[in-house]
Amino acid sequence: MFAISLIVLVIIGGSAYGVPVLEVNSERIIGGEDAPEAYSPHMIALIEGYYFRFLMCGGSIITKRHILTAAHCIDPSIIDGKLSETLNGRIGSNQWNSGGMTVKFKTFKNHPHWDVENIKNDAGILITKNDIEFSLEVRSVALGYEWVGAGEKASVTGWGNTGPRVVGGVVQISPTPDDLQLLYVETIATDQCSKDMKEAAAELWWGPVPDVDPHLEICTFHSVGHGMCNGDSGSALLTVKDGKQVGIVSWGLPCAIGAPDIFTRVAGVRDFLEDVLNESLTEEINSRSLFEGFNV
Template sequence: MDYKAGLLVFTTLLVGSLALPRPKDDVSVFFQYNANGRIVGGTEAAVGSHPHMVVLSSGLLVRSFFCGGSLIAPRTVLTAAHCIGTVTIPIIETLSRSLRVTVGSHRHDSGGTTYKVARHASHPDYDWFTIKDDIGVLITDTEVAYSSLVQPVAITYDYIDGGVPAIVAGWGRIYDGGPASDVLLELRTTTIDSKDCVELVNQANIEWEFEMQTDPRAEVCTLHGPGFGACNGDSGSALRRIEDGKQFGIVSWGFPCAVGAPDVFVRISTYESWLKSVIV
């Protein structure tokens, strides 16, 4: 076996081993953007109230939910680029064969309809170290069948700043440090002014000894009281405007769960041209 072939086999085995997590393994350290981040302080969503929600899961023997996403077209799931990176095989930049997306489910571990992923695209400027330009799509191998429980979410490319009531959903913790919820949770929150977000992030950096920066051009922030928040909540999930239900953000990163620091989302309007070029 030559060097390249051996390296490919080793890499495949390595990723395969990483794709066998135990159910409900909590690997999130917020701010660290590991994919098992959960919503904290949310309430159970009504069945069918978030028909755009997508479960991203992996694992050959034991399937494990690791990120959320939103259905935006018959074959296109919008998510965070760092979620895609979680299941991308290093060096060859190929998705793990165990990756699946599930739609129409109120639970992350059962129900709904599951689809294979044909290909993916992350924004070309995505930076895993700074978590910037954290946007990507997964393209299913066949069109997703729509129903009362499965519908695409409309995207708004409006520039959203402070004071906008919003909602985010995911399969999250009932409380910080507690067990993950089997059922879909939702959290209502409000966006904050970009300048305020920059100041609050700087304060949180001092308190938590991080060196993160928020970019108002490409990110939008929300802020809830202590005990509530999107612990990456779930990473890749949609932030939607309550007024019309349109998505304007993607859960990206934040600080330790539900401590009153801002949660940071990808500002979709910044990526209008790129996103329209990859939708199927």
């Protein structure tokens, strides 16, 4: 099923995006470039583990207490309905495993209609234990709720796998880059996206893939050898014209083989996002009122 493949992608870098076979010397997102320092101050690396730590996904800072990511990025860290204490984030650094600051999470909210079987409404919010301190290297990103059609110039940053590649004569099958990668892409029409996905899946003997819902998803395509890969899930798709986040990396076929990448459309999950943010604001106001009441 779609869901099983997707979760394998997150946990072990398996084959929902799979191992690319077209560009052995590719060193990037796939096919991107090292992002300039502080280029994406909204980015957060989601990291799992205490002693053995590994990159799970990307995410974006949308307020001082809220991280937007894909629901499938949160699912593996839910134990008995609660968020694992071994999940944390790193902000303010272009390196997922060093520098910047560590963020601890209090709880989470996944979209109430998150459909793991068909990979729809793939959006979730992580709520931090403490306020994030903003700086030149750490800032929130504005959410874009306007309609995004075909032909929109956009960018994505992430720490997803960049291989296979040859380093010092050794073939690295699925290396995770230390440095944040940047790729400029362009959106394509969802009907063309669905057609291209089905054709690519058939060529790979992949079996059926979900239909692309234009109201819930955005598709992008660059070229063969350029695209998203394992570990990029949850990262933000930003429009070049205004820098607003309009998408969340959700799913795709084996990395950069020439098929589109699919993103959760931010406008399609607007009600969910606003409900969570308004709920948190109400809780904060009530908490402050109670605290002030004790100090009258």
